[in-house]
Amino acid sequence: MISSPLMNTLAGEKLSRPPLWMMRQAGRYLAEYRVVRQAQTDFISFCLNPDKACEVTLQPIQRFDFDAAIIFSDILMVPWALDRNVHFIPGTGPQLTPWTADMRLDEALLDTIGTRLASVGTAVQLTRSKLAAEKALIGFAGAPWTVITYMIEGGSSRDFADTRQWLWSHPKEFEALLDYVTEATIHFLMVQARAGADVLMLFDSWASAVPAERRDQIVIAPVRRIIEALRKQGIKQPIIGFPKGIGEGIIAYAEEAEIDALAIDHMTDVVWVNNVLPNNMPVQGNLDPLSLLVGGSDMTKSIDHILDSFNDRPHIFNLGHGITPPTPICNVEQMIRWVRKS
Numbered sequence: 442m443i444s445s446p447l448m449n450t451l452a453g454e455k456l457s458r459p460p461l462w463m464m465r466q467a468g469r470y471l472a473e474y475r476v477v478r479q480a481q482t483d484f485i486s487f488c489l490n491p492d493k494a495c496e497v498t499l500q501p502i503q504r505f506d507f508d509a510a511i512i513f514s515d516i517l518m519v520p521w522a523l524d525r526n527v528h529f530i531p532g533t534g535p536q537l538t539p540w541t542a543d544m545r546l547d548e549a550l551l552d553t554i555g556t557r558l559a560s561v562g563t564a565v566q567l568t569r570s571k572l573a574a575e576k577a578l579i580g581f582a583g584a585p586w587t588v589i590t591y592m593i594e595g596g597s598s599r600d601f602a603d604t605r606q607w608l609w610s611h612p613k614e615f616e617a618l619l620d621y622v623t624e625a626t627i628h629f630l631m632v633q634a635r636a637g638a639d640v641l642m643l644f645d646s647w648a649s650a651v652p653a654e655r656r657d658q659i660v661i662a663p664v665r666r667i668i669e670a671l672r673k674q675g676i677k678q679p680i681i682g683f684p685k686g687i688g689e690g691i692i693a694y695a696e697e698a699e700i701d702a703l704a705i706d707h708m709t710d711v712v713w714v715n716n717v718l719p720n721n722m723p724v725q726g727n728l729d730p731l732s733l734l735v736g737g738s739d740m741t742k743s744i745d746h747i748l749d750s751f752n753d754r755p756h757i758f759n760l761g762h763g764i765t766p767p768t769p770i771c772n773v774e775q776m777i778r779w780v781r782k783s
């Protein structure tokens with residue numbers, strides 16, 4: 442295992458200066474990313490091109506010297522591998538053929554995930570070979586619920602109305618689809634873990650839309666099942682869970698999902714969450730990406746509040762969600778200087 446500030450923090454060490462990285466750190470706010478992106482006509486092919494994926498994964502490390510890189514890929518690679526006809530339409534976002542309750546789940550497809558997504562493994566391997574030893578490489582997948590919302594809605598959504606209706610109107614079919622995507626996610630994470638990712642992260646970006654009474658079944662149980670399956674196969678890498686917008690549900694998630702660390706969104710009060718989480722559980726977060734967009738003294742005040750609140754536990758500094766494309770580079774630099782001086 443490579444020793445690095447981020448890995449040490451995940452192992453439970455409290456460092457005087459927290460390691461830092463940003464969700465969505467390889468992306469459109471970077472001019473060098475936009476140059477590479479413009480030359481790629483198809484987003485999925487871009488993700489499946491190990492040289493290009495490696496190149497953009499390393500860009501934020503080269504520019505900002507972050508403590509971790511996150512492999513350039515997408516949570517929608519799983520639906521793509523499941524033949525859901527995934528396309529990224531510029532200006533619109535992802536589009537998929539909507540899944541309907543009468544559709545048959547093709548179990549045989551699950552065994553092809555490792556092959557179909559092998560290039561993500563190659564990109565992980567290549568990136569790991571180019572990264573300095575003290576930098577961690579993060580592999581990731583969407584948590585099953587968040588991935589299912591894209592499959593049922595056929596793209597992004599504001600209220601997830603079709604998915605939530607399905608969950609009440611077709612409980613058996615919903616459970617079967619959840620199991621199916623859970624299995625596919627295990628295969629995808631295995632590819633990245635075996636290729637040498639140091640850490641794995643599960644993004645449940647739309648956990649906020651799950652009815653509270655169903656969180657155990659829809660948010661917590663699938664993550665626990667994924668982690669138990671990985672552990673059974675000998676995967677030892679630490680796993681970060683990000684149940685975004687889950688509110689007080691974070692207490693049960695921390696206790697029951699078997700994750701090693703928790704990513705905290707910017708809607709969660711840091712003092713509260715610090716009090717309710719198990720003593721030594723590492724946390725990551727949680728600056729509001731829009732505070733970073735604006736920068737200045739309000740941002741440094743927010744950073745200080747986060748640093749103070751998590752002072753007594755292992756902490757990885759990060760945002761509460763992904764950086765937004767219009768964020769000025771100088772604000773990112775200001776944030777990094779402020780975190781590193783403290």
Ligand code: 1CP
Nearest residue numbers: 464465466467468511512513514515516534597644646763
């Ligand atoms: O053209 C482009 O450049 C499109 C922007 C983009 C990028 C940079 C997309 C399309 N995906 C990615 C890469 C990506 N996606 C990464 C690796 C890069 C990095 O983090 O540095 C990661 C971790 C993701 C994860 C991802 N994709 C999530 C979970 C994290 C989050 O932000 O909540 C989600 C929800 C997606 C879906 C997705 N991918 C892309 C779009 C436009 C969307 C839809 C977002 C939405 O519904 O709001």
